[in-house]
Amino acid sequence: MKGPFEAPITPPGSVEAALAGQGRAVLDPPGFARWAGAPLTGFESLRPSWERLAPDNYLRDGGRYRRRRHSCFVVRGDAVEQVPHRAHWQPVEYNALHGGIERWFEPVEPEVVASPAWQRLLVAMGRLASALRGRQDWYIEAHPFRIDTTDGIGRPTPEGAHRDGVDLVAVILVSREGIKGGETRVFDADGPTGLRFTMHEPWTCLLLDDARVIHESTPIQPLESYGHRDTLVLTARAVGFQGAS
Numbered sequence: 001m002k003g004p005f006e007a008p009i010t011p012p013g014s015v016e017a018a019l020a021g022q023g024r025a026v027l028d029p030p031g032f033a034r035w036a037g038a039p040l041t042g043f044e045s046l047r048p049s050w051e052r053l054a055p056d057n058y059l060r061d062g063g064r065y066r067r068r069r070h071s072c073f074v075v076r077g078d079a080v081e082q083v084p085h086r087a088h089w090q091p092v093e094y095n096a097l098h099g100g101i102e103r104w105f106e107p108v109e110p111e112v113v114a115s116p117a118w119q120r121l122l123v124a125m126g127r128l129a130s131a132l133r134g135r136q137d138w139y140i141e142a143h144p145f146r147i148d149t150t151d152g153i154g155r156p157t158p159e160g161a162h163r164d165g166v167d168l169v170a171v172i173l174v175s176r177e178g179i180k181g182g183e184t185r186v187f188d189a190d191g192p193t194g195l196r197f198t199m200h201e202p203w204t205c206l207l208l209d210d211a212r213v214i215h216e217s218t219p220i221q222p223l224e225s226y227g228h229r230d231t232l233v234l235t236a237r238a239v240g241f242q243g244a245s
Helices: 012-022 029-036 040-044 047-052 116-133
Strands: 024-027 066-068 071-076 079-082 138-148 168-177 179-181 184-188 194-197 205-209 213-217 220-222 228-237
Touching: 012 024, 012 029, 012 116, 012 205, 024 029, 029 040, 029 116, 029 205, 040 116, 047 138, 047 168, 071 116, 079 116, 116 138, 116 168, 116 228, 168 213, 184 205, 205 213
Parallel strands: none
Antiparallel strands: 024 205, 066 138, 071 079, 071 138, 138 228, 168 205, 168 228, 179 220, 184 194, 184 213
């Protein structure tokens, strides 16, 4: 593996080529804003909502370190439609720890969904997914996360290195306060090549072709008494949402 400290930044105009060539792309904050089509100030206005995330009561490792919300959308070109609230579900093939069960989380707050920055971000996800897989409707799940050090250690990916069973994944750093760790790791799904780096700047964005790579983030620990790491994870899938039936 290479690059343990610095991510290789992808220019916004080269995202499609990077995903086609390597299955991954990393945008710095200005590049993320350009790709998403919204100013960073628009995304900063969403940051307070992470203070109101609800506890994740489904952690099978007994932890109390994760808070989150979850909502689902269909993106048709430039149109974004929020669908009726539904459970998050993954097969055990993609999530051995939490797969196979319906997990009901509080929805993303309405004022966040109504934000122009949020709407443009989802449209950008759909546009990029269509560039990779062909123009079609995209079923997008949004997961705002807070991983904290309530238990002394917080695990961003307790299921370990994984794929999500979708077409496109975005992992966006929102905040990182008072912690060490939280290294991002991306591996080719069918080979030894990998990349590791730590996202430090808010609104750094990792984009992944989920069919080609697996990913994880290492645990976090507090620098002093308490710390947290906030992210927004978006997944885009063709043909529908994953579900138990």
